[in-house]
Structure formats: structure tokens, C-alpha cells
Amino acid sequence: MADDTTTPRTDGGAGAAGERTVTMRLWRGDASGGEFVDYVLPAVEGEVVLDVVHRVQATLAPDLACRWNCKAGKCGSCSTEINGKPSLMCMTRMDTLPTDEAITVAPMKTFPVLRDLVTDVSYNYEVAKRIPPFNPRPKTDDEVAAGGYRMQQIDVERSQEFRKCIECYLCQDVCHVIRDHEENKTAYAGPRFFARSAELEMHPLDATDRRELLQEEQGLNKCNITKCCTEVCPEHIKITDNAIIPLKERVVDARYDPVAWLGRKILRRTKGTAAAAAATAPAHGPAAVQPAVEVTGIPGPQRR
Ligand code: SF4
Numbered sequence: 001m002a003d004d005t006t007t008p009r010t011d012g013g014a015g016a017a018g019e020r021t022v023t024m025r026l027w028r029g030d031a032s033g034g035e036f037v038d039y040v041l042p043a044v045e046g047e048v049v050l051d052v053v054h055r056v057q058a059t060l061a062p063d064l065a066c067r068w069n070c071k072a073g074k075c076g077s078c079s080t081e082i083n084g085k086p087s088l089m090c091m092t093r094m095d096t097l098p099t100d101e102a103i104t105v106a107p108m109k110t111f112p113v114l115r116d117l118v119t120d121v122s123y124n125y126e127v128a129k130r131i132p133p134f135n136p137r138p139k140t141d142d143e144v145a146a147g148g149y150r151m152q153q154i155d156v157e158r159s160q161e162f163r164k165c166i167e168c169y170l171c172q173d174v175c176h177v178i179r180d181h182e183e184n185k186t187a188y189a190g191p192r193f194f195a196r197s198a199e200l201e202m203h204p205l206d207a208t209d210r211r212e213l214l215q216e217e218q219g220l221n222k223c224n225i226t227k228c229c230t231e232v233c234p235e236h237i238k239i240t241d242n243a244i245i246p247l248k249e250r251v252v253d254a255r256y257d258p259v260a261w262l263g264r265k266i267l268r269r270t271k272g273t274a275a276a277a278a279a280t281a282p283a284h285g286p287a288a289v290q291p292a293v294e295v296t297g298i299p300g301p302q303r304r
Pocket residue numbers: 174175176177190191222223224225226227228229230240244
């Protein structure tokens with residue numbers, strides 16, 4: 001028979017006399033519905049939320065589903081909403097949360113629930129497939145003679161910020177454009193993929209122009225720069241300031257700035273379109289970077 005520490009308590013009450021406890025209010029359920037269930041455990045010094053969820057699994061609810069891998073903030077697997085804020089469970093210290101009330105842990109709201117704290121994030125993989133991959137321009141004669149491309153350090157650093165992304169999709173989760181409007185998912189790439197497009201678009205060697213695709217198919221114009229995505233990014237990528245706003249400026253340049261248009265003509269800086277890049281892309285390659293046969297639209301998430 002289970003002893004006191006292995007019996008779920010759903011009343012949120014205190015433990016044994018003098019024992020410091022913590023109440024974890026975890027969402028339990030699946031796509032058909034669910035509810036929050038309280039689990040009361042002894043408080044342990046130095047834990048992160050993932051530690052406590054693991055203790056719930058080990059002692060109170062062995063059938064609790066949660067996703068994790070590295071426990072070091074690097075795999076992007078343990079994304080949930082902790083006390084309502086999109087967060088990594090492995091990087092949220094218990095001593096940063098209020099101790100006088102239950103700590104809620106819920107699955108990410110923007111994606112369909114598979115079970116308990118685990119969501120189906122395949123929408124993001126579908127969007128990723130629609131980002132035209134890196135398309136380096138041909139080398140100049142000077143570059144061939146020099147043995148390869150040359151890049152300025154500032155250009156390397158600009159892309160490097162976006163390459164820190166661990167694909168936790170917390171920014172996608174918090175973005176109200178798809179969080180509150182499921183219907184937008186067919187025509188909105190979201191902050192993680194605006195950052196990916198910025199990384200490619202700002203690359204000095206890339207020869208694909210993604211601006212029309214961003215505006216017409218990936219919903220860049222729907223972002224109203226609330227910066228919520230930047231606030232939740234565990235890698236502190238300045239998604240709004242360094243990716244989205246510069247992309248919006250480039251779209252405006254392309255459409256409405258006659259001086260920029262003339263400059264591109266004179267300096268021959270015009271890039272190929274995303275559709276042209278897709279047409280000449282190799283037939284085989286990793287699905288995540290392979291362009292769609294037609295670079296148009298974003299499929300909605302697959303529902304079970
Ligand atoms: S800044 Fe734009 S992409 Fe980021 S959360 Fe707000 S609306 Fe979404």
C-alpha cells in the first residue's frame with residue numbers, strides 16, 4: 001500500500017507537521033479534454049521545475065507525460081507554461097516562484113495537446129520546410145583565386161545570434177497571432193521562422209530574395225511588434241529588434257523606396273526570388289531545409 005509520500009493529494013494541503021511542501025498544479029489530460037491536478041511534495045533545496053515534475057512522476061503519478069532531454073536548456077524539449085508564462089521547465093528555478101501558492105504547469109496553448117504536458121509541435125516543422133534554404137551566390141574570379149568566399153566578422157556575428165535558437169518554440173507559443181487565432185496558422189510563419197529568414201536574408205552570400213514570400217505567404221505584416229516573443233526566448237535572441245523589424249524595413253524598401261530600388265539596379269544587388277530558388281534547389285536533402293515544390297502558403301497543423 002502506498003505511504004503518505006506516494007499518495008496524490010488534490011486538496012493542496014500541507015504535508016506532515018513542520019515539513020515544508022510545494023504544490024504542483026499540473027495539467028492532466030489529452031486532446032479530448034483534461035484538468036489541473038494538485039500534487040503536494042516535500043520542498044527540496046536547489047530544484048528546478050523539471051526536478052519536481054520528475055519527482056511527481058517517480059512518486060505520485062507514474063503515468064504523467066512530460067517531454068525533456070538535456071536538462072540544460074539546450075534541447076528545447078521541456079517547453080511548457082509555468083504560472084502562465086511560456087518557459088523551459090529545466091531552466092526555471094523553484095526559488096524564483098512564489099512559495100505560498102500552487103505552481104501551475106500547463107502544456108503550450110498554441111499547439112495541440114498529445115498528453116498531459118506534451119504538445120504536438122509539428123506545425124513548426126511544416127513551416128520550416130517552407131523556408132527556402134541557404135543559396136550561395138557563385139564565387140567571383142577574385143574569390144576563386146583566393147580559395148573561397150570572404151565575409152566580414154560583423155556579418156558572421158549577425159547570423160550567429162539567430163543560430164543560437166534551440167527550437168523550443170516558446171516564441172511561437174506566446175505569439176498572439178497564432179495563439180489566439182488558429183486560422184492564422186495557414187498563413188503565418190511566426191517569430192522563430194522570421195528569425196531563420198532574417199539569418200538567411202542578411203547573409204551577404206545568399207542569393208535568394210525572401211521578402212515577397214515573407215510578406216505575401218508568411219504573414220510578416222501580421223506581426224505588430226509586441227516583443228512578447230523576445231521576452232520569452234531562453235537564448236535571449238532579440239527576435240523583434242534584430243530580425244522582425246529589419247525584415248519589415250527590407251520589405252518596405254523593396255516595395256516603396258525608389259532610391260533603394262534604383263540602387264539595387266545600379267549595384268546589381270537584386271536577389272533571385274524564393275520561387276526561383278525552389279525551382280533550382282536539389283531534389284534531395286534534409287526535409288527540414290528542403291523547399292516545398294511550390295513555395296506558397298503554410299499548411300495548417302495536422303490534427304489527429
Ligand atoms: S513581436 Fe510579432 S512575432 Fe513576436 S510575439 Fe509579437 S506579434 Fe508575435
